[in-house]
Amino acid sequence: GIQVEQSPPDLILQEGANSTLRCNFSDSVNNLQWFHQNPWGQLINLFYIPSGTKQNGRLSATTVATERYSLLYISSSQTTDSGVYFCASPNQAGTALIFGKGTTLSVSS
């Protein structure tokens, strides 16, 4: 089945710094989602991005489907950005999202 790998596993930033999180997937996909799991455990949708680039405030994402990767950019990071960032892609049957293991981001003031 499809494999989803995220890097780096952990990231520590000072407030105001920028960062790039990467998601590699093993097979061609027709959609990809990025989520933020906050310290309270809630999963928040960030981007639904099968291909191309999208921006939402300080966050943006780019998926290059032909090269099987997606990038999440966080600019001017804030302490509230802390948490775990997951990418997920559907399996071949389209019946489930396959999650990466996540990138744990800690932003300190």
Next chain:
Amino acid sequence: NAGVMQNPRHLVRRRGQEARLRCSPMKGHSHVYWYRQLPEEGLKFMVYLQKENIIDESGMPKERFSAEFPKEGPSILRIQQVVRGDSAAYFCASSPGTGDRKEAFFGQGTRLTVV
């Protein structure tokens, strides 16, 4: 438009008891998915349902676990005779499941603790 609603948020059960987790999808969504998250791990798919049908249960343990999504009412994930290893966060997601837009939205999860 309310999001995906899960209840209870926290559930404590003694070993051997039954746990029932409920999920009401977003309005207009007819596809429901259940995932389990163990501490410090990512989400693992369990089961995918549409109204009155189980479409894919390949991620669900063969024993003690069952799921349903009746014509009326919420989807239910049922765990019988719980054991300590069942302690986890259980998330439900829903999607419209039609066309090219199949974005899934997640509820806040139910945190099950087996004592």
